Amino acid sequence: MPVNLKAPVAQDLAPIAGVRIGVTEAGVRKANRKDLTVFLLDEGSHVAGVFTKNRFCAAPVQICREHLAVRGKAGGAIRAMVINTGNANAGTGADGLARANATCDALATLLKIDAKQVLPFSTGVIMEPLPVDRITAGLPAAIADAQPGNWAKAAEGIMTTDTIAKAFSAKAVVGGKTVHVTGISKGAGMIRPNMATMLSFLATDAAIDAALLPALAKQLADQSFNRITIDGDTSTNDSFVVVATNQAGNAAVTDWNSADGQALMAALRDVAQKLAQAIVRDGEGATKFIQIEVEQGSNEEECRQVAYAIAHSPLVKTAFFASDPNLGRILAAVGYAGIEDLDQTKIELYLDDVHVATRGGRNPSYEEADGQRVMKQQEIVVRVQLGRGTANTTLWTCDLSHDYVSINADYRS
Amino acid sequence: MPVNLKAPVAQDLAPIAGVRIGVTEAGVRKANRKDLTVFLLDEGSHVAGVFTKNRFCAAPVQICREHLAVRGKAGGAIRAMVINTGNANAGTGADGLARANATCDALATLLKIDAKQVLPFSTGVIMEPLPVDRITAGLPAAIADAQPGNWAKAAEGIMTTDTIAKAFSAKAVVGGKTVHVTGISKGAGMIRPNMATMLSFLATDAAIDAALLPALAKQLADQSFNRITIDGDTSTNDSFVVVATNQAGNAAVTDWNSADGQALMAALRDVAQKLAQAIVRDGEGATKFIQIEVEQGSNEEECRQVAYAIAHSPLVKTAFFASDPNLGRILAAVGYAGIEDLDQTKIELYLDDVHVATRGGRNPSYEEADGQRVMKQQEIVVRVQLGRGTANTTLWTCDLSHDYVSINADYRS
Incomplete structure (x- = not known):
């Protein structure tokens, strides 16, 4: 669907x-x-x-x-x-x-x-x-x-x-x-x-x-x-x-x-x-529509790198499928996106209006129930601030579900 | 298992x-x-x-x-x-x-x-x-x-x-x-x-x-x-x-x-x-062990790029899971691996001993039954020749199965 x-x-x-x-x-x-x-x-x-x-x-x-x-x-x-x-x-x-x-x-x-x-x-x-x-x-x-x-x-x-x-x-x-x-x-x-x-x-x-x-x-x-x-x-x-x-x-x-x-x-x-x-x-097996916004980069290219790392992470995508606010996975993806001099202590992470992580660590006021509420939605905005500049980008992706595997594993057979 | x-x-x-x-x-x-x-x-x-x-x-x-x-x-x-x-x-x-x-x-x-x-x-x-x-x-x-x-x-x-x-x-x-x-x-x-x-x-x-x-x-x-x-x-x-x-x-x-x-x-x-x-x-949900060999690159780095593109492609991985010799997916991954001046007419593709593609197209003597036979094995060697030089690399990966999604979607829940 x-x-x-x-x-x-x-x-x-x-x-x-x-x-x-x-x-x-x-x-x-x-x-x-x-x-x-x-x-x-x-x-x-x-x-x-x-x-x-x-x-x-x-x-x-x-x-x-x-x-x-x-x-x-x-x-x-x-x-x-x-x-x-x-x-x-x-x-x-x-x-x-x-x-x-x-x-x-x-x-x-x-x-x-x-x-x-x-x-x-x-x-x-x-x-x-x-x-x-x-x-x-x-x-x-x-x-x-x-x-x-x-x-x-x-x-x-x-x-x-x-x-x-x-x-x-x-x-x-x-x-x-x-x-x-x-x-x-x-x-x-x-x-x-x-x-x-x-x-x-x-x-x-x-x-x-x-x-x-x-x-x-x-x-x-x-x-x-x-x-x-x-x-x-x-x-x-x-x-x-x-x-x-x-x-x-x-x-x-x-x-x-x-x-x-x-x-x-x-x-x-x-x-x-x-x-x-x-x-x-209408993505294969998609159950969620995810908008990924990466802000405060030093240029648009590095914002795209980070946004794609998040969007392509099978771990992030399966967490969305499960409505599981396992949001460390998003931080990990930011970390391996390839920005050599990234300072993890400047990273802020939001899920819709929920402020999940601040200065690279869990936001003290973040409660898992809030993350859970957003993760259950059909449409979710992930917003990452890099604290490096004024460039930004937006990307759209979906989750990774059992149906994705079924569709791709079974199609030709 | x-x-x-x-x-x-x-x-x-x-x-x-x-x-x-x-x-x-x-x-x-x-x-x-x-x-x-x-x-x-x-x-x-x-x-x-x-x-x-x-x-x-x-x-x-x-x-x-x-x-x-x-x-x-x-x-x-x-x-x-x-x-x-x-x-x-x-x-x-x-x-x-x-x-x-x-x-x-x-x-x-x-x-x-x-x-x-x-x-x-x-x-x-x-x-x-x-x-x-x-x-x-x-x-x-x-x-x-x-x-x-x-x-x-x-x-x-x-x-x-x-x-x-x-x-x-x-x-x-x-x-x-x-x-x-x-x-x-x-x-x-x-x-x-x-x-x-x-x-x-x-x-x-x-x-x-x-x-x-x-x-x-x-x-x-x-x-x-x-x-x-x-x-x-x-x-x-x-x-x-x-x-x-x-x-x-x-x-x-x-x-x-x-x-x-x-x-x-x-x-x-x-x-x-x-x-x-x-x-x-022992990879999450792994049912196959895949060795990817990329040969004839102009340097080892581009061989690694190609090997990783194949190893990370969810399409290639689901095809292995399904034992489906949908081998065009491997050629597509070679194509988007990021080698700007890649000449597709020089690409050769082997699956174990089976010569699947030659000069960037289907090998005339390739028969799907042969591809099918290899794809059903638990251990498979994918060999790509780039026709650009003498560098090579080897990578190990596994397939992408339903269990991968289950394990990662359900773990924390």
Whole structure:
């Protein structure tokens, strides 16, 4: 059961002018499953993406990077995206690249565009050959299904072992025009890692200076998907794509510090963060949603180090699962996070409003009943103060439960 | 059930001339439990130790470092060690230091030595005040119990949630004299992390140049305890101590490259590695013992990075638990280990004798039945070749099972 997360209602999701989506059952790995999704983008759309840092990145990721680079230089544009579930096309060598290219070729032929105008995405089992024939056979049906109102269907179409579809919308007024933002995501390199991928697609009809788009994608990822972790496993296929169709009629945003820029950025960030948090809320076996705040670091990087050490500690995660205020485990994680000159006598630890540790030791006024009360909640904020400076960071994660082991131990068997 | 590990038999453990050990029940946390152990060392013994790198290191670790540094300069010597279970005296601030010092004072008074000649060790729950009164009350009985033949009893006396005691002996001929090595260990910062400590004590009657001892302790740790990992949690209390009593009558070893030096080193390393591996074999919930070999790195550090990424991946560990040859998970871990310029097309992967992946993709001759056969074994060797150089490393770890979650989620409750 996901933690405080409901399935999207189709009517609540704003269509994005210039984006049509089609979904079909191609039988990639199993029958009777929506497993093939296409995004068709009007001319004039701009696209940017950020991808996994895993050096074992999958074939489609390599091709996405190549096609985005070509388009950026040649001035052409990405006009379509194709996503299959059931197979990650990762760990597949040169043959995997050929198969991903074949998928792009097939879709380009049907749409009468260049293959380099297509971005391919795959998610599923690693190290198995991609069944290109089934995918290309399914493309005509996916294209025939394409319409602007299919965001909820697409959110289902990219699911793998997710228990719930993930989609959100927001809007903003930019230059007197109402602009819309809608996005979908699926878990996750770090959550559904057997399925090997976190994917997210976010689109807006707002006009945005094309030159701003690559940095925008990176900034949004840094404020959302790069702040979640389930088990520390970085997938081979992680991809986050931002599309701006430029059809809302606003004057193009050229400066994020302008009032218009800030309004649009707030809507974009809202959707990106909800999509990212939804992945954690639907994390494998998750029963709790944990926000980790690390404050008073000398720089943001060391705050991230500490936050990740806490978030990845199996001991901390199992304590959350058990609602056990065994909070020394958090202090231990802070200690081994890798800050060489950390002074343990300056550490403060809070669990929501409860002040657990002060100056590196147990807070004299702390009572276990207070820790217990917070640990029983479904949503918990852990706040660590390092006493070294003014930098801070926030991370979202979940607990480690029996179901995590069951899901990962039993999935393929 | 530990993996291929039997309890030590007292008669198989060689006493070390110059070392007497006493164990008693002090009721530190629970009654009727051997929880207090003292080591009494003859004059002329030399002692060195290596300790946790966790910046939240426990009070006793801070005092061990201080006392070893004082002795090293003043030319005096450590004459006693005192170990309690049930309480780690970590995350306890200035009060924790005072309590650890009080323990040293009490033992020093009874033995008529300086408090700085005592090394204190604690293992147990974090962030609780150490019950010094119970410990000092138990010291006379522990001293009265002291005798050379008590190694097996000490191995039990330092156990916390270990399911089995861990002790090994070896011998070597050095300068015509037979010398003995005996050691004990307990899990573990990384295995019994709620109990917050891996402890190991190793002693030899061989004469060794005192100046060599600190580097010896570090080298032995690097070849044994620093090569094991269960869940990546580095404890606040990890300690490994080497004692040389210089009573075997051999001319002191001054050069590890001599024939005598090599013979002694082999015996020391043998015991240290068996003690370290025993901790993994008795890992929380462990059902498999995994040896990870990473070869062809450009340096040892990057080999270690890759080995740890594999060993810490919850996905890899759950696959081992399930005997599921889902080996793409290992490739993914290699990819995110942090080697920026890793070329995935040069990676080779073996599972025991089975060649699973070649040039970064599935080996055409690999059949899942072969992977399945190896995955079902209790002991498995994972071998990764990076194709970058000639460096290599070896690491030992275990799988991640339902019992790991149960033990860590339920322990304190």
